[in-house]
Structures are given as structure tokens and as C-alpha cells.
Amino acid sequence: MDKNIIRKRKWQGSLIFFAVILISYASSVVTNFDLIDGVATLPAAFQWIVSNLMITADAFEKLPGIMDKLIETIFMSIAATTIAALVSIFLGCMGSKTTRTNGALSVFARFIASASRNIPVVAWALILLISFGQNSMTGFLALFVGTVGFLTRAFIEAIDEADQSAFEALQASGATYFQIVSKAVLPQCLPQMISWTLFMVETNIRSATLVGILTGTGIGYTFDLYYKMLDYEAVALITMTIVIAVIMIELASNQIRKVIL
Missing domain, CATH: 1.20.5 (Single alpha-helices involved in coiled-coils or other helix-helix interfaces)
Incomplete structure (x- = not known):
């Protein structure tokens, strides 16, 4: 050199x-x-x-209630992520240069992705809190909106990077738009889409804890409640259950990725 x-x-x-x-x-x-x-x-x-932050026998007596709230948080995160993934597939197809139907819809889809992705989930929770109050719907919508932005951007890139040969072959044969998307685009991009969706499930479970503190729901609310009561043993138990749950879900996600990728 x-x-x-x-x-x-x-x-x-x-x-x-x-x-x-x-x-x-x-x-x-x-x-x-x-x-x-x-x-x-x-x-x-x-x-x-x-x-x-030592877990005592008295703290373990609160474990059933803590587990109920943790399961509620996990299910809310999974629901928000899966529904957001379905919406993001539609927006991704509209925003991709490969599958877009017209320029206006492409710009709109990319704008939605950029706007919802660049505003933090906590900020969305505060914004929605004014309209919907402290309830599970507010937490669900905050996770949903943030996830739509992230997944739409990821799906657009996945579709743009897909092999164009199958797309062009079906297009030349006179196939309809939905046939092209379902037969040529989605089969190629589905493994990446599933992988990104699993990643967002893990991320949203972590985010749901903080969102729950603001919206008064799920494991986040339980954590905040015991913290304000200075019950640090229960706080330590909640923290441990969250860590274990996230690790287990991450291990399961990694196994699924190994199968599909």
C-alpha cells in the first residue's frame, strides 16, 4: 500500500x-x-x-402474583409484536422498491416507518397515556407503534435484497401482484422476517417492563409498586424473574433461527 x-x-x-x-x-x-x-x-x-437486593423466603411468597404479571407482560409483548409484524409486511411491500405499487404509497410507508421508529417506545407510552390513560391498551399500543417502525424498515430492506429473478419471471408470465408477492417475494424473505420478529419479541419484553411503570400495568407496575414500598427483596425477585424469562425466550429464539436460517 x-x-x-x-x-x-x-x-x-x-x-x-x-x-x-x-x-x-x-x-x-x-x-x-x-x-x-x-x-x-x-x-x-x-x-x-x-x-x-437479597431474595428471602418472604419474597418467594409473592412469587405467584409476580409470575401472573410477568406472564401478562410476555403475552402483551408477543401480541403487540405479531400484530405489528403483519402490518409491517403490508407496509414493507408498499415501501420496497421491488414491490411498491406507486410512489405515493412507498413514501407514505417509509414515512410511517421513520416516524414511529425514531420516537422511543417510552415517548410513545407518554403520548398515548394522555389519550388512553393507565391501562394495558396504552402499553400494547406503545409497543405496537414502535415495533411497526422497526419491522417495516427491516422488511423493506429484506425485500429489496431478495433475488429478482423469480419476481421478474412471474411478472413476465402475467401473474398478478398478489401472486408475485406470495410466490416470489415472501418465500425468500420469510426467514429474515421471522428472525426480526423474534428479535422484537425479546426487545419488547424488556421495553414492556419500563412501559408498565408508566402505564401502571404488567411486571413494570409490580416492580414500581414494591420499589416505592422499599421492599427490595421483592424487587430482587422481580428482577431475577425478568432476567430468567428474557434468557429463556432468547434461547428459544436462537433455536428457531437455527432451524429457519
Whole structure:
């Protein structure tokens, strides 16, 4: 490789490194963050965690109620994700350059994907909270809207990257639009679509905990309730059940991905 190119890349790398350092320092000044003080508080923080977040026999007595709320949260996340996936397939076909029917619908589908994806789920929960109040519907809609944006974008990219030969062959033979989509496009993209949907199920279960704190539903509400009661043993048990549930669902998702991909 030319020495000038190597020298240029070294200079670029050095400039990027110093720019990151400068931005980090400026951010710490603006936010009044002291790294040394932050590191110094870590031992005390870990000591508090060990002393307070211990699961006791009294906490296990609350396990049936906690499990009911956890199952409610998991089912709500799965329902929001699967319904959002169906809507996203339609929007993905409209937004893709390969399967779009006209430019206006393509722009509309991409706008929906961009708008719903770039607003965090927590923000959607706060927005919908004003209209629907604290109930399960608010949490469901917040997860649904955020998932539609993410999956629509992922499905558009999956369709655009699909092999065009089958699409062109059916189009040349006079097949209808729905025949082309069902026979040429979806069979190729379905494994990726299922994989992204499973990923969003895992993500939404995590997000549903935080959304539940805002909407007063599910495991998030139970966590917030015991936390405000200073019942840290129950908080530790809730945290453990959430972690175990997410790990189990992730393992199941990985097994499904191995089969379909």
C-alpha cells in the first residue's frame, strides 16, 4: 500500500481519536460528571446491592402474583409484536422498491416507518397515556407503534435484497401482484422476517417492563409498586424473574433461527 495513504489514514485515525476525547471531555463538563468520583462510588454501590437486593423466603411468597404479571407482560409483548409484524409486511411491500405499487404509497410507508421508529417506545407510552390513560391498551399500543417502525424498515430492506429473478419471471408470465408477492417475494424473505420478529419479541419484553411503570400495568407496575414500598427483596425477585424469562425466550429464539436460517 502507498506510504502516503498509510500516513493519511494514521492522521485521520489520530484526529478521530482526539475528537472523541475532546467531545467526551466537553460532555463531562456540561453534565458536571466526574469520572473519578463515579468510580469511587462503585464499591459502596455494590455493597448496597449485596446488602439489600437479597431474595428471602418472604419474597418467594409473592412469587405467584409476580409470575401472573410477568406472564401478562410476555403475552402483551408477543401480541403487540405479531400484530405489528403483519402490518409491517403490508407496509414493507408498499415501501420496497421491488414491490411498491406507486410512489405515493412507498413514501407514505417509509414515512410511517421513520416516524414511529425514531420516537422511543417510552415517548410513545407518554403520548398515548394522555389519550388512553393507565391501562394495558396504552402499553400494547406503545409497543405496537414502535415495533411497526422497526419491522417495516427491516422488511423493506429484506425485500429489496431478495433475488429478482423469480419476481421478474412471474411478472413476465402475467401473474398478478398478489401472486408475485406470495410466490416470489415472501418465500425468500420469510426467514429474515421471522428472525426480526423474534428479535422484537425479546426487545419488547424488556421495553414492556419500563412501559408498565408508566402505564401502571404488567411486571413494570409490580416492580414500581414494591420499589416505592422499599421492599427490595421483592424487587430482587422481580428482577431475577425478568432476567430468567428474557434468557429463556432468547434461547428459544436462537433455536428457531437455527432451524429457519
